Amino acid sequence: MKECIMLAAGLSQRMGTWKMLLPWGTGTVLDSALGGALSFCDRVILVTGHRADELHQRYRQHPQIALCFNASYRAGMFSSVQRGVAALCSEEPFFIVPGDMPAVDPNVYAALWRPNAIRCQRPVCDSGKGHPVLLPPALAPTILAAPPESNLRQLMLHHGCQDVQVTSKSIHWDLDTPEQYQQLHGLLS
Template identity: 45%
Template sequence: MVDCVIPAAGLSSRMGAWKPMLPYCGRTLLDISIEHALVCCSKVIVVAGYRSDELMRRYQHHPQILVVVNPDYQQGMLSSIQTGIKAVTSSRFFITHADMPCIDPHVFTQLLKASHTGVIFPGNQDQTGHPVFIDATLIPRILALPATAKMKQVLQTGEEQYLQLDASSGIYHDIDTPEKYQQLLQTCK
């Protein structure tokens, strides 16, 4: 039983269109990100903010998807992560992004099998990817961070572990700009 937190609360200002519901291969970016997490996660916690009613309606009948609303989503990603982790009930959990539909679902499985119990990043110290696998004992430290802080302040303490994965596993491939989205659409079969 492992949870996954997926922040999907932002305005998508760099994209110019709301990313979670952008179409991709007959579904949406968020649908596919959720589907990949559910390969090994028992629950996905989607953090909504902007257009939260839309996400709540879309997933209300899916028993493995919990939508929580971050009323302070304009404060940034950390506030959404803090909102999402309050709903975590598993002893370890993942965090990934709504705009990363290219993460190979087996990445979740590989991270889950790792024996390290702190923080496990896919990638290396120079370039970390997603999803990040975190021990729930860190939740109080994450919740205590001020809104201006970065998650890496808690997660990269020298005790974290890195799981080397090929870049083709999608761990670095987020869709932040119209150009990246157009490139992504070319990969849809």
């Protein structure tokens, strides 16, 4: 089973407003991010935190979305990564992607997929790394045992990473500020 952990627990402080349900296309930023992941993955573990009730209400009936509340979301993103990893149900490699990336080309998931991955797979375009990332199942116990102040990037580097060249700049397009939202929304409209 191809699983993706999508992180949607944060406060959106740099945006100044909660970004997950901002308008995007015919839906929201998070709708689009979920659609991209589900175009390749069988299941998305949606890790919620801030305003979790709204997301649980919106997606609770979706058969391919497993809702996973992170009560420690204020502790930072790594706590959400740990919560998502704890909810995995297969022994296969798994993706991690932020929920504020509504324009990731679904082909990126396919380009990264390695059913027998033993190293982390990172997409690279124009010499820059991005998201989603594919992690091998052997990294899951390390993530779960790591202290809360850990950093996923450091754990990935320690485990070993393979860069995968992709042609889509969408691996860089996250929405952290109102300017980024307006710029990307305008570019893709």
